[in-house]
Amino acid sequence: MADVNRGNRPLSPHLTIYRPQWTSVTSILTRxxxxxxxxxxxxxxxxxxxxxxxxxxxxxxxxxLTSWLGDLVMLLSVWGLxxxxxxxxxxxxxxxxxxxxxxxxxKLAYGCVGGSVVLTLLTIVIV
Amino acid sequence: xxYITDRKRAAGLGSAKAGTEHHWAMTVTSVALAVLTPLxxxxxxxxxxxxxxxxxxHYAHPYHALVAALFLxxxxxxxxxxxxxxxxxxxxxxxxxxxxxxxxxxxxxxxxVALFALARLAL
Numbered sequence: 001m002a003d004v005n006r007g008n009r010p011l012s013p014h015l016t017i018y019r020p021q022w023t024s025v026t027s028i029l030t031r032x033x034x035x036x037x038x039x040x041x042x043x044x045x046x047x048x049x050x051x052x053x054x055x056x057x058x059x060x061x062x063x064x065l066t067s068w069l070g071d072l073v074m075l076l077s078v079w080g081l082x083x084x085x086x087x088x089x090x091x092x093x094x095x096x097x098x099x100x101x102x103x104x105x106x107k108l109a110y111g112c113v114g115g116s117v118v119l120t121l122l123t124i125v126i127v
Numbered sequence: 128x129x130y131i132t133d134r135k136r137a138a139g140l141g142s143a144k145a146g147t148e149h150h151w152a153m154t155v156t157s158v159a160l161a162v163l164t165p166l167x168x169x170x171x172x173x174x175x176x177x178x179x180x181x182x183x184x185h186y187a188h189p190y191h192a193l194v195a196a197l198f199l200x201x202x203x204x205x206x207x208x209x210x211x212x213x214x215x216x217x218x219x220x221x222x223x224x225x226x227x228x229x230x231x232x233x234x235x236x237x238x239x240v241a242l243f244a245l246a247r248l249a250l
Contacts, residue, residue, distance in 0.1 A: 031213060034206075034209050035206075035209070035210055035213055037202075037206070038206060038210075038233075041199070041202065041203070041206070041237060042237065044171065044199070045199065045237055045240050045241045045244065047175075048186075048195070048241060048244040048245060048248065049240055049243070049244040051179070051182045051183070051186070051244070051248060052243075052244040052245075052247035052248045055179045058179045058182065059179070062176075062179075065175065066175070066176050074175070078168065081164060081168070085160075085161065085164050088157045088160070088161065089161060091157070092154065092157060092158065092161075095154065123168055123172065126169070126172070127168065127169065127172025127173055
């Protein structure tokens with residue numbers, strides 16, 4: 001009779017009950033940046049398609065991507081991409097079984113946030 | 128002692144049995160993207176904001192066309208697998224299947240449009 005206790009099992013507390021920590025926040029940010037990048041992906045593919053269509057179409061897409069709003073979206077995308085890039089490298093490192101203790105995990109979290117800001121600034125300087 | 132319910136035992140459910148392939152696909156695409164991301168940012172960043180003619184010349188070069196095709200192509204597959212996990216965590220019931228199918232179609236559509244546009248620009 002495995003189903004006797006159905007619906008009355010103890011549940012572990014969900015996200016809202018925990019104090020935000022570097023490790024949890026950087027994990028959630030990985031998911032947010034990874035999925036939000038779809039917006040920039042669609043914009044860039046639209047820009048490429050318009051460049052392959054006609055000069056008028058290109059001017060329209062190019063105007064959107066280089067407007068102040070487009071600049072803001074691209075800036076956030078560059079940061080999001082670099083953040084997701086570093087968080088992905090962190091996952092690959094964790095997948096080898098290394099760096100899973102709390103002090104190292106917290107250092108890696110600082111590295112993802114700090115590193116993504118540094119890489120974003122570098123990108124702005126270079127391109 | 129087994130913790131599995133009678134219904135799950137009858138239906139052959141329980142531990143997922145699959146999913147290793149999904150994780151491995153994410154690992155492979157993430158390693159590829161770790162190389163492609165800096166290359167694409169340099170390539171795309173250097174041409175965004177340039178004139179129509181300059182963009183045509185830029186993507187007529189095999190290097191820039193291939194870097195963009197690989198980054199956007201592998202990126203779409205990585206996105207398809209990643210967004211699936213997001214949906215599986217937060218969406219339930221029939222809406223879950225509908226959302227996974229919809230986002231899979233969006234991912235492949237974006238992949239196809241990107242390759243089509245780059246092929247037209249490059250050839």
